[in-house]
Amino acid sequence: MQQDNYIFTLEIAVRDYELDSEGIVNNAIYLHYLEHTRHAFVKQEGIPFGSLTSDGLMPVVQRLEIKYCTPLHSGDVMLSRLRIERKGPRFIFFQDIFRKADEVIVAKAVVTIVCMDKTGHINRGDELAERIAKYLHQA
Amino acid sequence: MQQDNYIFTLEIAVRDYELDSEGIVNNAIYLHYLEHTRHAFVKQEGIPFGSLTSDGLMPVVQRLEIKYCTPLHSGDVMLSRLRIERKGPRFIFFQDIFRKADEVIVAKAVVTIVCMDKTGHINRGDELAERIAKYLHQA
Amino acid sequence: MQQDNYIFTLEIAVRDYELDSEGIVNNAIYLHYLEHTRHAFVKQEGIPFGSLTSDGLMPVVQRLEIKYCTPLHSGDVMLSRLRIERKGPRFIFFQDIFRKADEVIVAKAVVTIVCMDKTGHINRGDELAERIAKYLHQA
Amino acid sequence: MQQDNYIFTLEIAVRDYELDSEGIVNNAIYLHYLEHTRHAFVKQEGIPFGSLTSDGLMPVVQRLEIKYCTPLHSGDVMLSRLRIERKGPRFIFFQDIFRKADEVIVAKAVVTIVCMDKTGHINRGDELAERIAKYLHQA
Numbered sequence: 371m372q373q374d375n376y377i378f379t380l381e382i383a384v385r386d387y388e389l390d391s392e393g394i395v396n397n398a399i400y401l402h403y404l405e406h407t408r409h410a411f412v413k414q415e416g417i418p419f420g421s422l423t424s425d426g427l428m429p430v431v432q433r434l435e436i437k438y439c440t441p442l443h444s445g446d447v448m449l450s451r452l453r454i455e456r457k458g459p460r461f462i463f464f465q466d467i468f469r470k471a472d473e474v475i476v477a478k479a480v481v482t483i484v485c486m487d488k489t490g491h492i493n494r495g496d497e498l499a500e501r502i503a504k505y506l507h508q509a
Numbered sequence: 510m511q512q513d514n515y516i517f518t519l520e521i522a523v524r525d526y527e528l529d530s531e532g533i534v535n536n537a538i539y540l541h542y543l544e545h546t547r548h549a550f551v552k553q554e555g556i557p558f559g560s561l562t563s564d565g566l567m568p569v570v571q572r573l574e575i576k577y578c579t580p581l582h583s584g585d586v587m588l589s590r591l592r593i594e595r596k597g598p599r600f601i602f603f604q605d606i607f608r609k610a611d612e613v614i615v616a617k618a619v620v621t622i623v624c625m626d627k628t629g630h631i632n633r634g635d636e637l638a639e640r641i642a643k644y645l646h647q648a
Numbered sequence: 649m650q651q652d653n654y655i656f657t658l659e660i661a662v663r664d665y666e667l668d669s670e671g672i673v674n675n676a677i678y679l680h681y682l683e684h685t686r687h688a689f690v691k692q693e694g695i696p697f698g699s700l701t702s703d704g705l706m707p708v709v710q711r712l713e714i715k716y717c718t719p720l721h722s723g724d725v726m727l728s729r730l731r732i733e734r735k736g737p738r739f740i741f742f743q744d745i746f747r748k749a750d751e752v753i754v755a756k757a758v759v760t761i762v763c764m765d766k767t768g769h770i771n772r773g774d775e776l777a778e779r780i781a782k783y784l785h786q787a
Numbered sequence: 788m789q790q791d792n793y794i795f796t797l798e799i800a801v802r803d804y805e806l807d808s809e810g811i812v813n814n815a816i817y818l819h820y821l822e823h824t825r826h827a828f829v830k831q832e833g834i835p836f837g838s839l840t841s842d843g844l845m846p847v848v849q850r851l852e853i854k855y856c857t858p859l860h861s862g863d864v865m866l867s868r869l870r871i872e873r874k875g876p877r878f879i880f881f882q883d884i885f886r887k888a889d890e891v892i893v894a895k896a897v898v899t900i901v902c903m904d905k906t907g908h909i910n911r912g913d914e915l916a917e918r919i920a921k922y923l924h925q926a
Binding site: 385387402409413 | 525541
């Protein structure tokens, strides 16, 4: 159980316009929640969204896996949690979303991020790694 | 100045995925904010979203006017406020959005809502009016 | 009847993820359709999206009014039409959306656009006016 | 190479409001494209969206993996292709998106879908399998 290893939790409330015609949160919206959580995390670390970009480095999602466990409905509040591992140039974000009311697991995602430099090539990612060093588990 | 007449205020934080390619909140997203605010208001009044529907009545937006005053950026938090007037079968929501940091006006909207019955005709709206009677200014 | 004055028509198909929990296209999505139509129009005129920006001018929506007449459903195709008037620095886009199957009016919108210069002030709009001169009705 | 095994291709044009603040299509939007493609496919097969629902069966995404290869920009048109395998109650949609202009691969996804019955349990999926039998590769 690695649940206790989360390094960041963000509370997010479902907004009704995120529901689809079946009355549950649309699958694509979860990727918004995941991105929003990563941005909130780097912001907390004093890395404003876009600052890596101004260094000429852009973090991009290379790969994403998500398992949908329990659908969210109107009025639900979620706890969106993450932990990070580094594998060479890749930053692996393990992101789990729980329903706040009962801590039931809603979705489990693994998001692989790399840093691209100005020429579009994958960077070693050392600048990003330095800024979030204390949270990284080398894998 | 009718600013002091607001009957409801909701705090909403900009999420980065709501920004468009110019780095500001996309115009369409404001309609989401306005809808989210109306739903939060009726929820506070004990009218869960969809309960009017189960009576066979569906509130629908008939008309909307919005003036964009100041764009919202990444990291901004807004105060989304509303007051309501009734004009016959129409419920007029006056909805203003302010940037929380400095109370600068962001957008001003007027949203006209009517209740449709099962046959698709406009209802007099008395059921809705009853439930929010204390907030209504007859116009 | 000014329907015959339209200068541009774009066919757009509803995508199922644009439906809300009531099974109809969400109100905010219509603003996306309207924006998409304006962009397709300026592209047709050889003004790629962003080229005005590179001149230091950015067209921004200042005001928008929309009347919702008939909701769109899954599978619907629409015809999104526009004509333009200029009033001083303001470009007024009259945009009407019809259901393709029966030409029933779906929504009627009036969108006011101004050009901002680099300092955030409203520009006279002459550069934009020149490029679309043949379509402009001075009002 | 299983590229020749695609059973369905849908052409989709990028809409400018799908771009994020970096000027490329936002990651979450690809899930919309994938869903839109699946819906277009079942519609072509005479299964209108929602008809399975009326049987009391609802197809839900259980799991999704996506690899982002090349970002899409304003003006791009994509070819969204799919093939299907069945593994017991699971329908595996292999969905690949190509940039139309040069057939460069944009994204590769594997989407696992199951049918839920009225009680929220996973159904064997035989009703869906029957309707799309000719396209199914048993795995």
